[in-house]
Amino acid sequence: MATPKNSKQTAPAEPAVPAEPAVPAEPAVPASIGNGFPGKLFSYAPAPESPAAAGDIASSYGHFIGGEFTESAGKEALKTVNPATEQVLAEFAQGTEEDVDRAVKAARDAFPGWAALPGSERAKYLFRIARIIQERSRELAVLESIDNGKPIRETRDVDLPLVAAHFFYYAGWADKLEYAGFGPSPRPLGVAAQVIPWNFPLLMLAWKIAPALATGNTVVLKPAETTPLTALRFAEIVRQAGLPKGVVNIVTGDGRTGAALTAHPDVAKVAFTGSTEVGRSIARSLAGSRKKLSLELGGKAANIVFDDAPIDQAVEGIVNGIFFNQGHVCCAGSRLLVQESVQDEVLDALKRRMATLRVGDPLDKNTDVGAINSAAQLARIRELSDIGEAEGAERWSPACELPSSGYWFAPTVFTGVSQAHRIAREEVFGPVLSVLTFRTPAEAVEKANNTPYGLSAGIWTEKGSRILWMASRLRAGVVWSNTFNKFDPTSPFGGYKESGYGREGGRHGLEAYLDV
Numbered sequence: 001m002a003t004p005k006n007s008k009q010t011a012p013a014e015p016a017v018p019a020e021p022a023v024p025a026e027p028a029v030p031a032s033i034g035n036g037f038p039g040k041l042f043s044y045a046p047a048p049e050s051p052a053a054a055g056d057i058a059s060s061y062g063h064f065i066g067g068e069f070t071e072s073a074g075k076e077a078l079k080t081v082n083p084a085t086e087q088v089l090a091e092f093a094q095g096t097e098e099d100v101d102r103a104v105k106a107a108r109d110a111f112p113g114w115a116a117l118p119g120s121e122r123a124k125y126l127f128r129i130a131r132i133i134q135e136r137s138r139e140l141a142v143l144e145s146i147d148n149g150k151p152i153r154e155t156r157d158v159d160l161p162l163v164a165a166h167f168f169y170y171a172g173w174a175d176k177l178e179y180a181g182f183g184p185s186p187r188p189l190g191v192a193a194q195v196i197p198w199n200f201p202l203l204m205l206a207w208k209i210a211p212a213l214a215t216g217n218t219v220v221l222k223p224a225e226t227t228p229l230t231a232l233r234f235a236e237i238v239r240q241a242g243l244p245k246g247v248v249n250i251v252t253g254d255g256r257t258g259a260a261l262t263a264h265p266d267v268a269k270v271a272f273t274g275s276t277e278v279g280r281s282i283a284r285s286l287a288g289s290r291k292k293l294s295l296e297l298g299g300k301a302a303n304i305v306f307d308d309a310p311i312d313q314a315v316e317g318i319v320n321g322i323f324f325n326q327g328h329v330c331c332a333g334s335r336l337l338v339q340e341s342v343q344d345e346v347l348d349a350l351k352r353r354m355a356t357l358r359v360g361d362p363l364d365k366n367t368d369v370g371a372i373n374s375a376a377q378l379a380r381i382r383e384l385s386d387i388g389e390a391e392g393a394e395r396w397s398p399a400c401e402l403p404s405s406g407y408w409f410a411p412t413v414f415t416g417v418s419q420a421h422r423i424a425r426e427e428v429f430g431p432v433l434s435v436l437t438f439r440t441p442a443e444a445v446e447k448a449n450n451t452p453y454g455l456s457a458g459i460w461t462e463k464g465s466r467i468l469w470m471a472s473r474l475r476a477g478v479v480w481s482n483t484f485n486k487f488d489p490t491s492p493f494g495g496y497k498e499s500g501y502g503r504e505g506g507r508h509g510l511e512a513y514l515d516v
């Protein structure tokens, strides 16, 4: 686990040593793995990525409007901190209504020229952006880890390759829109207002900006207030690629800026990714307007393990499903539904595997679980976990020393969870897994669908027919079988029910930005 000693933030209050007799006190993994538990032969040496690779971080940032970095009309500045150390990284502007208005005007002015370009010309810019992202991927990966707290292994191997892939993919569509199935000459909408969350800052930016530009729209994007740095660095890439001024504008700030942007009368399209609560308020504010809206909201996915599943593989999928990106994943497999007959076997294997997870420095290439993104998110995870215990579920975390500064939460599993428990119903958005059991496939479907959300689900079984039977009954936008958290730009992503509407990714993702 994490190296620093004298932890003042500790794993949750329950005993750090596994309470259940089925789990050995010293997990039966090879000692040579050496992950900090007693009996180890050796530990991995620290393998830190250099923070200098992130390039220069300015002490303060304005907005990126009309191709230039500009001062805000207001005086208010916000700070972004490194969640692993609590050190302030930079100040950035709290966007005012005037700032938003300037950005929307710049995007409106740029729209006719951009929309009139042949698709093959727009594609060249997108390809150029994709290639620059690849060239600067180490810099962007390190910057993302520093600003967000996620492990460098993930930013380097997951986020950045997917960011580039989205730009490459939609570059390929730009000159083929008339063959995309939306009529012979699909038209762009105009200015797209795009508001994104903090859990995959650059990836969510790519999901929004790449299809919007490919289809001939111009954009004003607002990054989340805890993770603005990679969006601001992306603005430099936009300039490096020679994109016409005003086609991409970045305005920073908190929810007030987001609300001003989505409410602006001159935007034709609103694309929002974030919480269901804010999504609902945006939908209300847009009712009666002619703006096109897509919402990518929260989730409470079921990861369903049948008794015929390859257990070791399923355990890897469970771990990836809930501990990837500290569980800050809208489609996280936060509810494990395990068939009763293999419950003990799965839980024993899961706990052994959890004991090998390294929690700590996001810039260490050996880290599996990084820092929680903000103090506010940590407080929410703690609160819901405490409620889980108070409601009677049994809480377990591996022995785990957490760094003394920064925001940390040990990987946690709750057993004995009932469907009525709040940890089974509400999105924790952290490394917290709730375990429920089932006996029959029909019961698994019923429990999996018993949620206000419907973003994703996972099925683990060797029977192909069962996969198809389950998948056709699960009310979830994405259903993975014998894998989890796999993303691809060619594949549409989106939700049912309170997880939102509209699809991002794939051919479907074009529709959100076309007048069809």
Ligand code: NAD
Pocket (backbone or CB within 6 Å): 195, 196, 197, 198, 199, 200, 222, 223, 224, 225, 253, 254, 255, 256, 257, 258, 259, 260, 262, 273, 274, 275, 276, 278, 279, 281, 282, 295, 296, 297, 298, 299, 329, 330, 331, 427, 429, 455, 495, 499, 500
């Ligand atoms: P959030 O809703 O608090 O914030 C998201 C963004 O909206 C931020 O940029 C924020 O500044 C802005 N915002 C806040 N209030 C606003 C308002 N009134 N009007 C306009 N914009 C406003 O959510 P969060 O805490 O940043 O992100 C976590 C949530 O996002 C989780 O619920 C998660 O499931 C969801 N999420 C969903 C997806 C998906 O694709 N479905 C992807 C990532 C995250």
